[in-house]
Amino acid sequence: MTITRLEIDAARIGVLCGGTSPERPGSLASGQAATQALTDAGLKAEMIDLAEVPVTDLAGQIDLALLALHGLGGEDGKIQGTLDTLGIPYTGSGVLASALGMYKPTFKTLLKAHGIDTPAWTVLGAAQSVASAVARVEQQISDWPIFFKPCSGGGSLVAGIAHDRADLESLLSAARSEPYEQYMVEEYIDGMPCTVGVLEIDGDLTTLPVLGVETQRDFYDYEAKHDLSQRTEHCPAPLPATQLQEMRATALNVHRLLGAHGVSRVDFMAGEGRTAVLEINTIPGLSVKGNLAAMSRAAGISYPEMVRHVLRTATTKPAYVP
Numbered sequence: 001m002t003i004t005r006l007e008i009d010a011a012r013i014g015v016l017c018g019g020t021s022p023e024r025p026g027s028l029a030s031g032q033a034a035t036q037a038l039t040d041a042g043l044k045a046e047m048i049d050l051a052e053v054p055v056t057d058l059a060g061q062i063d064l065a066l067l068a069l070h071g072l073g074g075e076d077g078k079i080q081g082t083l084d085t086l087g088i089p090y091t092g093s094g095v096l097a098s099a100l101g102m103y104k105p106t107f108k109t110l111l112k113a114h115g116i117d118t119p120a121w122t123v124l125g126a127a128q129s130v131a132s133a134v135a136r137v138e139q140q141i142s143d144w145p146i147f148f149k150p151c152s153g154g155g156s157l158v159a160g161i162a163h164d165r166a167d168l169e170s171l172l173s174a175a176r177s178e179p180y181e182q183y184m185v186e187e188y189i190d191g192m193p194c195t196v197g198v199l200e201i202d203g204d205l206t207t208l209p210v211l212g213v214e215t216q217r218d219f220y221d222y223e224a225k226h227d228l229s230q231r232t233e234h235c236p237a238p239l240p241a242t243q244l245q246e247m248r249a250t251a252l253n254v255h256r257l258l259g260a261h262g263v264s265r266v267d268f269m270a271g272e273g274r275t276a277v278l279e280i281n282t283i284p285g286l287s288v289k290g291n292l293a294a295m296s297r298a299a300g301i302s303y304p305e306m307v308r309h310v311l312r313t314a315t316t317k318p319a320y321v322p
């Protein structure tokens, strides 16, 4: 089922958020802020926590879904496929791009095939022995330190830097009690964590100014993401104009390469002489203090306008998206 731009004003909009993903808190913040912005604009929006309402109950209850879900089960194509089956139009990417964006190893394979720089990596099972993990790292990654993270994670959860075998051992053992089954280690890139928002505005896919983060912490970790006093954001990032341009062009490329729709955020590590893509977020955080809102502001787009642009992506999707 499709919905036109005109029909949005009368539509019953469900802002889907929460659920049981490890990224539930961020998702609730996204959902609350987006619902508020839509109701303030006079639209019929309702915040729906998928931990309380099964998605299959939404058939006939809403005309349109604004997705504010992050992480496993929400950003990975599963909800998207269910909504497709139920005939409920939704914002952002379809099943394929969502799933590819969620699983970092396949996403990175795609980047590599297209000559886009991404840190070298290898995949580890949660139950992998330390000895075989170390052997893999030493074979496939040029040197320590390395960066450890879940293959399908987000929010910097269960991630960290390992300077040596002992660090990797403690990261692996902490990971065993987490809900992720696969982890990856990456070549460590020294530089500034940066992100670029991609947003469809009046039918045109545009990039927002690059946002760069400085933090005193070891990396842009969970604490730095959730506590403003632990980070300083710059938008645009204080980097050479050519590097900023390169990141914006690459973000657009990556969004298109994946077949993402309407909105995304591509994360980078920007070092001297190296600009490497880390990941794509097909449902970027939508909170008022989030990266997408900050980048939009720098482009002269207010928060309510940004939410409206995201909402419209539900009306511009091709009839069939795999």
Ligand SMILES: Nc1ncnc2c1ncn2[C@@H]1O[C@H](COP(=O)(O)OP(=O)(O)O)[C@@H](O)[C@H]1O
Binding pocket: 119, 147, 149, 153, 154, 155, 156, 157, 159, 186, 187, 188, 189, 190, 193, 194, 219, 220, 221, 267, 269, 278, 279
């Ligand atoms: N290969 C790497 N080298 C250095 N730092 C990294 C690397 N990968 C991730 N990081 C750090 O971890 C943060 C989160 O990584 P990212 O791949 O974006 O995962 P998430 O899905 O958790 O956001 C980055 O912003 C950066 O600070």
Ligand SMILES: [Mg+2]
Binding pocket: 155, 267, 279
């Ligand atoms: Mg990230």
